[in-house]
Amino acid sequence: MEWPLFILLLAGAFALVVLVGKRFPRWAKRGLALALLATIAAALAWNADTHRRTRASAEFAKSVPREGRPGGYVSSDKCQACHPGEYASWHRSFHRTMTQYASPVSIQANFDSVELELHGESYRLQRRGDEFWVELPDPDWGREVRNPLTASAATKPPPVWKRLGLLTGSHHMQVFWVPGRHGNTQHVFPFVWLLADRRWAPLHDTFLRDPKLPPTLHVWNLNCLRCHSTGPQPRPEPGAGNFDTRTGELGIACEACHGPAEDHVRVNQNPLHRVMLRLGAKAESTIINPARLTAARSSQVCGQCHGIKWIRNQPAFLRDGFSFRPGLDLDQSTPIIRPSRLEQQPWLHGPLKAQANFLAEHYWSDGEVRVSGREFNGLVDSACHEKGGLGCVTCHSMHNSDPDDQLARDMDGNLACLQCHAQYRDKLTEHSHHAAGSTGSLCYNCHMPHTVYGLMKSIRTHKIASPTVQSSLQTGRPNACNLCHLDQTLAWTATYLHEWYRQALPQLTDEHQSTAASVLWALKGDAGQRALIAWHMGWEPAKLASGDAWLAPYLAQLLADPYSTVRYISHRSLRRLPDFTEFPYDFVAAEADREQARLRALNLWTAQERTARRGNQLLIAPDGTLRRETFERLLSQRDDHSMDLQE
Known part of the structure; x- marks a missing residue:
């Protein structure tokens, strides 16, 4: 609408000059003409810039995994009107910012004409308005150079400028992704931004990985999306090596824990339905509240991401995403890999022979998980869960907690354990042989020590023993x-x-x-x-x-x-x-x-x-x-x- 308005104003200005031109001296008419030309030039520049930004926005949207997919996902925006408090607590969480589009709001790293070097290759970083660009060796070259139809005489990838597409992380570090030339494939940028240090570091140097091993070429669409987005569908293009990935929403959003909300939103638009729910005359059946599930089922909601899973039907996952939805039995679609009970998981014997290092890369030799982000593996092997009914939400809260660890109120001390083990409340020193109030009498320190590695630190195990x-x-x-x-x-x-x-x-x-x-x-x-x-x-x-x-x-x-x-x-x-x-x-x-x-x-x-x-x-x-x-x-x-x- 702005462009026609500019034309109308310009036409009016021109008519005014023609109508009253005789009343003005020559110098005034020249001034009006120059003003008119300047206005036209500004309008043309504004129009060109608008078209450029529109085109850039369309190209960017095409190059990144998109939000919105079939299956009843409606996004967290639909939840805000009725659940403003829960929406606000989720919005300030690190779950929300697990994956984001690259923007001035999401990026915390320094992009002010930075130059980096790695293995003899140069990398340049720039901010261009609200866009973030990197010059790097062409990430598509490795695949295309092996294709006889596209191979060139080059012996190493040429440098190319790429606009950043996605970023993952906002708590300890930020990892960045650049779009490939085809589909919406996201290649990893080989540097990360360490938030506490406010510095760039090579990505491979932020993992506990043998320096003699070759660098890993990560693609967001294949692995990272599993736990860094809601309702992901990888959708690789057959034979092409590209992706047409879509998600319910980037990051871990409402529907990751509560399930697709399309039916819930629809039926609750009826005021009578809402009244009946409040009066208890109806039960809510269109959405899942993990707090109302059994300890086993509610913990599986967390375990869909915080566990090392076996994907029973890999082709179906690549095409449609995970079939698990909150409230269902996780074991039916993606069972947790439990080395301490491999005799109960015979389908793993073949794959584990083919991937001889898999167990050592994730577990201690007795099957206890040793890497971060897999707390569900520890929980399910704990007697507190198996025999005592302990679940994730026994200690954690998604909406009433500090985003740093999401422990519920008063759950950062012995009350977390005393809610079940009340017999030790007045016998803490007798039991622990350490002074009450000391770190030696803190249940966590003895029964959940920091024996898990990840994010360049030690983390508490969730195998309670x-x-x-x-x-x-x-x-x-x-x-x-x-x-x-x-x-x-x-x-x-x-x-x-x-x-x-x-x-x-x-x-x-x-x-x-x-x-x-x-x-x-x-x-x-x-x-x-x-x-x-x-x-x-x-x-x-x-x-x-x-x-x-x-x-x-x-x-x-x-x-x-x-x-x-x-x-x-x-x-x-x-x-x-x-x-x-x-x-x-x-x-x-x-x-x-x-x-x-x-x-x-x-x-x-x-x-x-x-x-x-x-x-x-x-x-x-x-x-x-x-x-x-x-x-x-x-x-x-x-x-x-x-x-x-x-x-």
Whole structure:
């Protein structure tokens, strides 16, 4: 409508000049003519810009997975009018921002003419108005160069400019995606923005992955959409390798937990129906409220994303998406992979033989999950769930919680456990053998320790169990006692667990009797164990229980670790020690620079006051110096088997 109005105004202005032209001097008529020409030029420029923006918007919409699909999905916008409070609490959650279109509102990263480099390739980042652009090696080249019809003489991908399509994450880091040339395929951009550090980092360096392994070429449409969007349908184009992906909604929205809402919206437009519901004369049957389901079924609503699933019908999933809907039995369509019960899942035996590393990439050797985002796997293997009826919403709330962890009110302490285990309310010290109110008497710390890895940190396991030394010996998984008492041996822990809880005393080597468990895990452990220990060396409860004057040599050593995420975590923990708060270090710097940082940290510790250091089990001599010979001997035994934890 604006363009015809401009034409009308211009015509009126021209008529005015013609009608009254004789009354004005020549200079005035020239001025009016120039004004008219300027107005016409501005109108033409405005029209061209409008067309450009319209065309750009249409091209962008074509290049990204679209919201809206069949199956009764209507989007969260339809929920807001009747449920404003729930909509508001969801809107400020990290579930909502799990996947977003790239825009000034969603992007927190620096795009102000940034230049990055990776493996000899240059990357340029720009913001152009409300659009975000990157120059990178052509992500489509790898596929097209193998096609004889499109192959070129080029030996490496040429640089191309791409407008960002999607981004995932808004809590710890943001990962960015660029559209391919065909369909709405989304290729990963090989750098991520670390929110706490406010810096760019190579994507592959933010995962606990063997640096010798080749980079993984992620495509959002095939994997990430499963848990980062609502009602996704991948829809690959047969034989083309492209996608025509659509979703109910990007991010985790209302219908992910409550089911498709088309019927619910339709019937509740009738005022009489709403009145009958309020009076209790009718039961609501058009929508699912997980809080009203059994613990098993309501937890499966969370488990559809927070679990490691087996997709029974892969072609149907690729075409139509998951068939599971809230309220149904998740096991019927996408059962949870439970290594501790593989005899009950015979369909997995063949695939697990074909993917020999699958279990090691996700689980400890006893089947307990060890990677983040898979809390449902831990829950279903817990007696509290199987026998006690514990479910996700027993402790968590989607609409009455802090977005950081979504724990319900008062569920961040012992009340979470005392709501079932009331017998310990007045016997907490007697049961825990730690002072009431201390971190040692916090149920979570003993029964849900931080033994899960992900997002460059340790996370609480959701397999609720009691600590044992035997499980640490059998699986390598650190136990809760030694994750807090970093300065103690496995023998020390075994003695107290025997005295307090009558656990059998396990057979221990001389090393387990003489050297702190954390020292052994930090120097001899695998990359996953080293990451967990590095995190706990920066955990305040552990430092209070164990002292921190002896930690620096171990964290210094881990600054030179071959795994980038171990290095990152170690530096973060090191900076939480006195005299190291401003210690400069780049976890993705060249190997020589990392080695220099290790020596600087060690020398700084050596020059510190030694009286607070203690313990042969910590490899600290009576004079406060490091027993370097033993330190180096243990380090030479480090478990360097290749790891790739699939968080």
